[in-house]
Amino acid sequence: MRVIIENLSKFFTQNGSGSIEVLRDINFTIEQGEFVCVVGPSGCGKTTLLNIIAGLVAPTSGKVSFEGTFDNARSLTAVVFQELALFPWRTVEANVEFGLEEKRINKAQRKKIVQEFISLVGLSGFEKNYPHQISGGMKQRAAIARALAMDPMLLLMDEPFSALDAETRAMMQWELANIFEKTKKTVMYITHYIPEAVFLGDRVVVLGKTPAQVEKIINIDLPRPRKEEIKLSPEFMEYLKEIWGLMRSGTSSINLAL
Amino acid sequence: MEKKEVKFRAFFVNYRNYPFASLLSIAGCLLLWELISGSGLVSPLFLPAPSVILKSGWEMVRTGEIIRHIGASMWRVGWGFAIGASAGILVGFILGLSSMGDSILNPLLAVTYPIPKIAILPLLILWLGIGEASKTTVIALGVFFPIAINVRAGIRDVDPVLIRAAISMGATRFSVARKAILPCTLPMLFAGLKVSMGIALLLVVTAEMVAAESGIGFLILSSADLMQTDRLLFGIMILSVLGLLFNWGLNSMEKILIPWKHTGDKETAQMNQGRFIAAIKTYGRLIKLSHTIFALPFALGAVVLGYHIWGFSWTKLIWIICAMTFARSAAMGFNRWADIHYDRMNPRTSNRPSVTGQISPRALIVLVIISSALFVLSSFMLGKLCFALSFPVLGVLLFYSYTKRFTSLSHFYLGFAIGLAPAGGWIAATGIWDYRILWLSVALMTFIAGFDILYALQDIEFDKKAGLYSLPARYNAKTAFWVSSLLHAVMVLSLLGLGQAFRLTGFYWATVALIGILLFVEHWLVRPHDLSRINMAFFHVNSAISLLLFLGIFVDRIATPWSG
Numbered sequence: 001m002r003v004i005i006e007n008l009s010k011f012f013t014q015n016g017s018g019s020i021e022v023l024r025d026i027n028f029t030i031e032q033g034e035f036v037c038v039v040g041p042s043g044c045g046k047t048t049l050l051n052i053i054a055g056l057v058a059p060t061s062g063k064v065s066f067e068g069t070f071d072n073a074r075s076l077t078a079v080v081f082q083e084l085a086l087f088p089w090r091t092v093e094a095n096v097e098f099g100l101e102e103k104r105i106n107k108a109q110r111k112k113i114v115q116e117f118i119s120l121v122g123l124s125g126f127e128k129n130y131p132h133q134i135s136g137g138m139k140q141r142a143a144i145a146r147a148l149a150m151d152p153m154l155l156l157m158d159e160p161f162s163a164l165d166a167e168t169r170a171m172m173q174w175e176l177a178n179i180f181e182k183t184k185k186t187v188m189y190i191t192h193y194i195p196e197a198v199f200l201g202d203r204v205v206v207l208g209k210t211p212a213q214v215e216k217i218i219n220i221d222l223p224r225p226r227k228e229e230i231k232l233s234p235e236f237m238e239y240l241k242e243i244w245g246l247m248r249s250g251t252s253s254i255n256l257a258l
Numbered sequence: 259m260e261k262k263e264v265k266f267r268a269f270f271v272n273y274r275n276y277p278f279a280s281l282l283s284i285a286g287c288l289l290l291w292e293l294i295s296g297s298g299l300v301s302p303l304f305l306p307a308p309s310v311i312l313k314s315g316w317e318m319v320r321t322g323e324i325i326r327h328i329g330a331s332m333w334r335v336g337w338g339f340a341i342g343a344s345a346g347i348l349v350g351f352i353l354g355l356s357s358m359g360d361s362i363l364n365p366l367l368a369v370t371y372p373i374p375k376i377a378i379l380p381l382l383i384l385w386l387g388i389g390e391a392s393k394t395t396v397i398a399l400g401v402f403f404p405i406a407i408n409v410r411a412g413i414r415d416v417d418p419v420l421i422r423a424a425i426s427m428g429a430t431r432f433s434v435a436r437k438a439i440l441p442c443t444l445p446m447l448f449a450g451l452k453v454s455m456g457i458a459l460l461l462v463v464t465a466e467m468v469a470a471e472s473g474i475g476f477l478i479l480s481s482a483d484l485m486q487t488d489r490l491l492f493g494i495m496i497l498s499v500l501g502l503l504f505n506w507g508l509n510s511m512e513k514i515l516i517p518w519k520h521t522g523d524k525e526t527a528q529m530n531q532g533r534f535i536a537a538i539k540t541y542g543r544l545i546k547l548s549h550t551i552f553a554l555p556f557a558l559g560a561v562v563l564g565y566h567i568w569g570f571s572w573t574k575l576i577w578i579i580c581a582m583t584f585a586r587s588a589a590m591g592f593n594r595w596a597d598i599h600y601d602r603m604n605p606r607t608s609n610r611p612s613v614t615g616q617i618s619p620r621a622l623i624v625l626v627i628i629s630s631a632l633f634v635l636s637s638f639m640l641g642k643l644c645f646a647l648s649f650p651v652l653g654v655l656l657f658y659s660y661t662k663r664f665t666s667l668s669h670f671y672l673g674f675a676i677g678l679a680p681a682g683g684w685i686a687a688t689g690i691w692d693y694r695i696l697w698l699s700v701a702l703m704t705f706i707a708g709f710d711i712l713y714a715l716q717d718i719e720f721d722k723k724a725g726l727y728s729l730p731a732r733y734n735a736k737t738a739f740w741v742s743s744l745l746h747a748v749m750v751l752s753l754l755g756l757g758q759a760f761r762l763t764g765f766y767w768a769t770v771a772l773i774g775i776l777l778f779v780e781h782w783l784v785r786p787h788d789l790s791r792i793n794m795a796f797f798h799v800n801s802a803i804s805l806l807l808f809l810g811i812f813v814d815r816i817a818t819p820w821s822g
Contacts, residue, residue: 056425056426077426079423081419081423083419085419085422087437089441089518098427102427102428102430130518146427150427
């Protein structure tokens with residue numbers, strides 16, 4: 001399986017006068033089992049890119065396609081949204097179950113899958129809680145379990161840890177790396193936080209300022225499983241410096257097409 | 259060098275709740291009203307005293323007149339509301355979900371919405387006749403608009419990310435509407451229902467004033483025509499009560515239907531209920547008003563037993579209930595005040611209003627003094643003997659708070675103190691002393707002492723640490739459990755004795771048998787090693803026992819036609 005992103009561009013029409021260019025000619029592929037991180041400055045269009053890949057926003061030109069063998073029981077994509085978007089009226093359990101209901105999987109089967117993913121993310125015991133009754137970190141886990149339960153060919157994650165405090169964030173990154181190693185999922189992970197991208201990714205796609213263009217795609221050659229200490233190694237620092245430099249010197253600038 | 263201290267400048271934005279003040283505000287107004295009307299400054303023709311209003315209100319309850327009016331109004335509101343709300347929800351959904359529907363219907367709504375609905379009533383009477391149909395329709399119209407508009411707004415306000423989330427998980431258009439949009443609109447729908455409820459009340463009263471021969475609006479208008487201000491004001495009071503009841507009902511329904519919204523914001527919910535009801539609830543929690551159900555039925559049972567001797571009078575009955583309630587409030591308030599130190603330390607009691615600071619120690623003392631004074635006053639109204647007895651009784655009740663500091667027999671003392679209630683009820687009702695009523699006092703005493711021991715099982719550890727005395731802490735859970743069972747066995751025997759002494763018949767014996775079974779269930783629910791069930795189930799079983807006993811005595815003594 002591979003995901004091919006070809007010549008993707010996006011303009012948003014502004015109220016009244018003209019339109020704003022958000023994405024310009026984005027090209028890259030995601031291979032089976034790969035963890036690809038997309039970094040870029042805040043507001044550069046990363047979320048728009050993710051929404052296009054998920055089929056939630058229509059691109060102005062270009063396309064996204066999946067190659068490989070398909071199975072109706074699997075979704076192409078599932079999304080962990082930045083705002084999490086857990087349904088407040090559904091318990092943790094029922095939130096995870098949502099996608100399975102839509103797939104018309106029978107109840108017994110659903111319960112089994114829900115249990116599996118809830119325990120995978122470490123939420124056992126909180127199945128019956130509503131989202132507002134659990135902590136921020138636990139909500140993240142619930143959102144991840146909900147996306148994983150869809151068994152997507154590509155898991156899309158949009159800055160899922162940006163609202164967490166530094167401690168919880170580091171812990172969640174580490175757990176996500178573990179889950180990724182256990183499930184061998186193909187993931188596209190969006191963040192503006194460079195150390196996170198280097199720590200989690202096999203490759204990092206660096207986007208410049210608006211309109212976002214691919215500045216460079218960097219292979220992260222750090223051994224897995226990655227431990228917290230790796231963040232202190234010289235290699236890790238080198239990657240940070242390189243990406244930091246790329247993001248600041250981004251060639252593009254705001255372009256209002258009238 | 260100078261030194262300047264930082265002062266707390268934001269003190270005036272610290273909003274606090276003074277439950278005591280809220281409680282007094284209505285009571286104070288009623289009292290002032292009563293005094294002004296009683297003083298003769300204002301003619302009772304224009305402003306009758308609250309007591310006069312309640313008296314004529316009671317007369318209307320007794321004759322069934324008021325029931326007929328309330329029934330007629332409620333019938334109209336019920337149908338009007340049901341029809342208007344259903345139509346409103348339906349149209350609201352069409353407006354919200356379909357762009358075409360919105361474009362077609364919105365201008366129609368915009369034109370018709372501002373019309374005061376009552377202006378259409380004459381037209382509706384022409385079309386539908388002067389009967390119920392025109393009134394129901396005008397209410398339905400009034401209810402329809404706010405609900406339709408709120409539902410539409412609710413749908414348009416749904417967080418788009420939730421819709422995207424649903425779609426990202428493969429939801430179809432229909433699924434999105436049902437599973438992502440509908441639940442989001444419920445809070446707005448309820449807001450609409452509450453507004454509409456007010457409108458429905460307004461319209462039913464107006465419509466009844468225009469053309470009706472029954473209903474609260476008719477009652478108010480016809481009373482005004484006859485200068486019966488007391489009846490008029492009673493009608494208005496009924497409207498206030500109905501409004502409060504509806505709001506309370508909708509709020510409770512909202513809490514059940516929208517569990518994800520209400521668990522967090524207790525504060526707002528309390529504001530919505532109104533400060534007065536919130537304050538009553540806080541005090542109710544403080545003095546465990548719900549526990550009245552354990553002892554009051556026993557006392558009223560004694561009153562019923564004395565029925566043949568004293569004949570019946572409502573005033574007497576009301577003073578008896580007042581005396582019981584105030585005695586209880588004084589005792590419970592004092593208990594919370596005396597125990598505040600222990601309540602603060604015990605995690606089980608840490609959410610009591612006296613501990614959380616919702617009610618200050620000073621307010622507690624004021625509550626105790628006022629309740630004690632009202633208890634003595636109620637006793638005075640019941641006769642010389644009661645008045646004389648009220649002082650030692652008050653002493654006995656208040657002293658309980660200290661017994662657990664020096665004896666593990668405190669449960670028996672509590673039983674004794676509460677067990678005075680049936681004897682007191684008997685004396686208040688009949689004015690004489692009769693040894694036979696002791697059977698009932700002993701039954702209540704053993705009942706209370708028995709389950710107080712079970713309650714104390716929860717605090718074994720705490721009592722030991724705090725140096726408080728209780729049977730379970732002094733001996734052990736198992737012993738306490740057996741003493742409790744023994745006490746409840748004595749209770750059943752006392753009830754048998756009571757039946758014998760007063761020559762009660764079949765129905766009473768049946769309830770005693772049921773009570774025996776319930777006590778058995780209670781002791782089966784609570785095991786020495788599993789206390790998790792000393793909770794609502796336990797509470798319900800105890801309430802059932804009390805109510806059953808009262809029912810047994812009442813039916814046997816008064817309602818059974820074949821009893822001599």
